[in-house]
Amino acid sequence: MKKILLTFLLFVISYYLPAQQLSGVISGEGVGTLPGAYLSVVGTQKHVHTDSRGHFTFPEATLGDTLVITYLGFAEVRAVVSDLNEKMSLTLVTGAVDLGQVTVRDSEAGTSVISNIDLVINPVQSSQELLRRVPGLFIGQHAGGGKAEQIFLRGFDIDHGTDIAISVDGLPVNMVSHAHGQGxxxxxxxxxxxxxxxxxxxxxxxxxxxxxxxxxxxxxxxxxxxxxxxxxxxxxxxxxxxxxxxxxxxxxxxxxxxxxxxxxxxxxxxxxxxxxxxxxxxxxxxxxxxxxxxxxxxxxxxxxxxxxxxxxxxxxxxxxxxxxxxxxxxxxxxxxxxxxxxxxxxxxxxxxxxxxxxxxxxxxxxxxxxxxxxxxxxxxxxxxxxxxxxxxxxxxxxxxxxxxxxxxxxxxxxxxxxxxxxxxxxxxxxxxxxxxxxxxxxxxxxxxxxxxxxxxxxxxxxxxxxxxxxxxxxxxxxxxxxxxxxxxxxxxxxxxxxxxxxxxxxxxxxxxxxxxxxxxxxxxxxxxxxxxxxxxxxxxxxxxxxxxxxxxxxxxxxxxxxxxxxxxxxxxxxxxxxxxxxxxxxxxxxxxxxxxxxxxxxxxxxxxxxxxxxxxxxxxxxxxxxxxxxxxxxxxxxxxxxxxxxxxxxxxxxxxxxxxxxxxxxxxxxxxxxxxxxxxxxxxxxxxxxxxxxxxxxxxxxxxxxxxxxxxxxxxxxxxxxxxxxxxxxxxxxxxxxx
CATH class of the missing domain: 2.40.170.20 (TonB-dependent receptor, beta-barrel domain)
Known part of the structure; x- marks a missing residue:
């Protein structure tokens, strides 16, 4: 019975004690933190992505591992893991665009990869181009430039937004029960x-x-x-x-x-x-x-x-x-x-x-x-x-x-x-x-x-x-x-x-x-x-x-x-x-x-x-x-x-x-x-x-x-x-x- 209690106690302590694991934040020169930056261990399949804050936790990384950090439009960085307790902070510098850096190991199935590639290679030049950056999305203007564009996507004449949700920094753009049309x-x-x-x-x-x-x-x-x-x-x-x-x-x-x-x-x-x-x-x-x-x-x-x-x-x-x-x-x-x-x-x-x-x-x-x-x-x-x-x-x-x-x-x-x-x-x-x-x-x-x-x-x-x-x-x-x-x-x-x-x-x-x-x-x-x-x-x-x-x-x-x-x-x-x-x-x-x-x-x-x-x-x-x-x-x-x-x-x-x-x-x-x-x-x-x-x-x-x-x-x-x-x-x- 004592052995069982001791084993249970050790399990509880080990569960709640913070384990040694690598963590940190990845930033980009002049732009701040980088969501979706890719980190991998050289010679292995081990990898993680930074979250929406640009932060990462990499429990599979061990002392002495060499990390490769990539983000499209920035130069690749390699870093050796020397301390698992200290939070790693790295800033990537702007570099040549190399599609070899893009990976498919993203469980969102490329949700934002295409748009990020396009933004780096061809920066947006006008407000009309913003929505055109979505593959397969077409727009049309028919009221002098100030009216919201008509949107077409996936077999929809979406009118001005009835079947596509648009937001900026989390603030919704679509207007419900609008005087001109829904959405x-x-x-x-x-x-x-x-x-x-x-x-x-x-x-x-x-x-x-x-x-x-x-x-x-x-x-x-x-x-x-x-x-x-x-x-x-x-x-x-x-x-x-x-x-x-x-x-x-x-x-x-x-x-x-x-x-x-x-x-x-x-x-x-x-x-x-x-x-x-x-x-x-x-x-x-x-x-x-x-x-x-x-x-x-x-x-x-x-x-x-x-x-x-x-x-x-x-x-x-x-x-x-x-x-x-x-x-x-x-x-x-x-x-x-x-x-x-x-x-x-x-x-x-x-x-x-x-x-x-x-x-x-x-x-x-x-x-x-x-x-x-x-x-x-x-x-x-x-x-x-x-x-x-x-x-x-x-x-x-x-x-x-x-x-x-x-x-x-x-x-x-x-x-x-x-x-x-x-x-x-x-x-x-x-x-x-x-x-x-x-x-x-x-x-x-x-x-x-x-x-x-x-x-x-x-x-x-x-x-x-x-x-x-x-x-x-x-x-x-x-x-x-x-x-x-x-x-x-x-x-x-x-x-x-x-x-x-x-x-x-x-x-x-x-x-x-x-x-x-x-x-x-x-x-x-x-x-x-x-x-x-x-x-x-x-x-x-x-x-x-x-x-x-x-x-x-x-x-x-x-x-x-x-x-x-x-x-x-x-x-x-x-x-x-x-x-x-x-x-x-x-x-x-x-x-x-x-x-x-x-x-x-x-x-x-x-x-x-x-x-x-x-x-x-x-x-x-x-x-x-x-x-x-x-x-x-x-x-x-x-x-x-x-x-x-x-x-x-x-x-x-x-x-x-x-x-x-x-x-x-x-x-x-x-x-x-x-x-x-x-x-x-x-x-x-x-x-x-x-x-x-x-x-x-x-x-x-x-x-x-x-x-x-x-x-x-x-x-x-x-x-x-x-x-x-x-x-x-x-x-x-x-x-x-x-x-």
Whole structure:
């Protein structure tokens, strides 16, 4: 009995006494800590990655081991383990880009690898490029540059964000129950040069991503510090101009603060100038406290206003009534602004456990004037509409992460809770004339929508397998006060959903990883739909998805991702903000194939390609009338990039195939091929750039819709393609000074 008690006592003591194991933090020169840095022991398969803080724990490392630390865009570092008790701290210096450093031993199956490669080789040059960095994602602008882009991904016409969750530093970009459309995601408040990292994943497989994450999610992370102070001036055709500054205000070993501003103007190639103006400002402070905890405070603001020529009918151009860059109603346009404040606090509980708390607030204002049907409804004054709202958005979250080395090879556990609250005042849709006179209100009221969520997941490594089970719970409350009602009416409702996930990864070798992902997701419907008792309950239509694929490196400098996927969406009701009506859409089925490859041909020449093919159908409609309008079928994007001494160059193209514009495929949205080129020369502290977009001067349509409209003088309406023309050949130049 004594031996048993003694054995038990020794076990308890050994379990709770801290074991000697290597730990530390990896940073990058000028950028701070590096999440996802790869550490391995020379001559073995032992390896770990740094976590979201740039920290690591490496229990398999022993005294005398030689570690190799790599991160794309930084020179490789080797270090000998000489002390297991002292925390290792290493700073990588900027180096040549070598795709040989990229590994497939990442249990997230390359979620962010592709975007990180692209960011290092071709830094983002404009806000439009930010979303295009997601392989297979296409965008289209059709309202003068200030409206959020239309998004296409995995067989979805996502509109402005209904089926893709977008965030910046954890702050949601999508707006629920928006005046223009559900999930409206205006990313224009993000300054391109402030982006440090882009995390993305396709499908509803991440437990920490909830509303709108059906086709996938995109999470942008801004820099904690600027590598250098920066001033950029750009100018180009069509009245384009841009001025950017980025200044480090505080630089110490533990703290940093910087401030960035951006001003952009553009008239565009249109006969009626779009008079687009946008002003952005961003300030960020980060600090490591004496306790080792970390705190960051980010504040940003943007405002923009513009005019627009909207979508024009084919018949008006074919008859010579207007040019391709003309307008039927050039009084379209709008104004919008957003102010953000975000506080993040990270506390280390022990070497393997940390807690992150976040609180954020946004003040958002939006006003948009559109005219899609011209004189169809009102032959005297026209069909112009105004959509407007003022919104307060509050978010708070708490997440605990723990890495346990006593289960299998290792296990990461994560639990979190979130609360989002939207308060929208005077959200309305009105018929207007010339932006000034209000004819009547079609919709008007106050929206209150709250979303509480909790999630938990684990990433358990057992030999060559990694298992990733997860579960998410979301609770929504909806509240709408109709200002057009003769009496005070408050319509309320609530809905909840459990979303299980289960993903499996198998390391088939040092250069091959196979994965299978499954999960349930959803997007919420507009509060005005959910609280309408006539329609019934359809608050959180379910999405069920599965992916099967592989990440592999057939050659040292060739990185490839492939996936076969399937996604089913349940019955849903969609609020159409442009008309103030509700359109039911039945169940849908989408499946397809994705391929992405990045290849370093030489030390200075890189190639990339992203290809997708998708079949999208409505399962409740008969054959021949079951197409999903504007769903992309085949897409292809890629190019060549060169970086040699002080010169950088890039030639890129994108292809979007013909696709149906209506359910029976009788109206076709024509595809296009567009090629762009960029050349940059560095000299001392200066960098000179020249960019040519649409170098072949292709006549293409950026946005297309099958719309029924009537022009002045027409006795009957016509349904046909209405489009916004794509940019013709366009040149801009710039100079950047760093100090």
């Amino acid at each position: 409206y995601a205006d990313l224009h408040f993000l300054i391109p040069e402030s982006v440090q990292r882009i995390d993305f994943a396709k499908g509803p497989y991440a437990a920490d991503r909830g509303n709108f994450a059906t086709a996938g999610y995109v999470a942008f992370q801004t820099k904690n510090r600027l590598a250098e102070n920066i001033v950029t001036v750009e100018g180009g055709q069509f009245g384009y101009g841009r001025f950017l500054t980025g200044l480090n205000l505080l630089e110490t070993a533990k703290s940093n603060a910087y401030f960035m501003t951006e001003y952009t103007r553009n008239d565009g190639p249109f006969d009626s100038p779009q008079n687009f103006r946008r002003l952005n400002a961003l300030g960020k402070f980060t600090s490591e406290l004496a306790s080792g905890d970390r705190i960051s405070l980010t504040a940003s603001h943007f405002t923009s206003d513009w005019d627009a020529s909207g979508q024009i009918p084919l018949r008006a151009v074919a008859s010579g009534r207007i040019s391709r860059f003309g307008a039927i109603d050039d009084t379209e346009g709008g104004t919008t602004s957003r102010s953000n404040l975000l506080l993040k606090y990270t506390k280390d509980i022990d070497r393997a456990t940390f807690l992150t708390a976040t609180a954020g607030y946004s003040r958002y204002e939006f006003e948009l004037f559109s005219n899609f049907t011209f004189f169809l409804e009102d032959p005297d004054f026209g069909d112009q509409i105004r959509q407007r709202e003022v919104r307060d958005l509050f978010v708070t979250s708490l997440e605990l992460q723990h890495r346990n080395f006593s289960i299998g090879d290792a296990a990461d556990f994560r639990v979190g809770v979130n609360l989002r609250s939207d308060r929208t005042k005077d959200s309305h849709l009105a018929n207007t004339v010339n932006r000034r006179e209000v004819q009547n209100y079609l919709q008007r009221g106050d929206v209150t929508e709250d979303n509480f969520s909790a999630y938990a997941d684990a990433r358990i490594e057992l030999g060559a397998f990694t298992f990733n089970p997860g579960l998410r719970y979301d609770l929504f409350t909806f509240d709408y006060v109709d200002a057009l009602s003769q009496t005070f009416v408050r319509a309320t409702d609530a809905a909840a959903r459990f979303s299980p996930k289960f993903n499996v990864y198998y390391d088939a070798g040092p250069r091959t990883q196979i994965f299978v992902k499954t999960g349930v997701g959803f997007h919420s419907n507009d509060t005005r739909v959910v609280t309408d008792r006539v329609l019934g309950r359809s608050a959180l239509p379910k999405a069920l998805g599965a992916d099967a694929g592989a990440v592999f490196k057939p050659f040292e400098r060739l990185y490839v991702e492939t996936a076969l996927w399937y996604l089913h969406l349940d019955q849903e009701f969609v609020y159409v903000g442009d008309a103030g009506v509700v359109e039911p859409s039945g169940r849908t089925r989408r499946y397809g194939f994705d391929l992405s490859a990045r290849y370093q041909l030489t030390d200075w020449l890189y190639g990339d390609v992203d290809a997708t093919h998708t079949i999208a159908r409505s399962t409740d409609s008969p054959e021949g009338g079951n197409r999903i309008p504007l769903a992309p079928t085949t897409t292809l994007a890629g190019g060549l990039s060169a970086a040699h001494n002080d010169w950088r160059g890039c030639l890129r193209g994108r292809y979007l195939a013909n696709r149906p514009a209506n359910e029976d495929n009788s109206i076709i949205a024509k595809g296009y091929v567009v090629i762009d080129a960029t050349l940059t020369k560095s000299w001392r502290n200066f960098s000179f750039s020249l960019t040519a977009e649409n170098v072949l001067d292709t006549e293409w349509n950026e946005a297309q819709f099958a719309t029924e409209s009537r022009l002045a003088g027409e006795t009957t309406s016509v349904e046909e393609i209405h489009f916004t023309p794509g940019l013709p050949f366009w040149v801009k130049g710039g100079v950047t000074y760093t100090f």
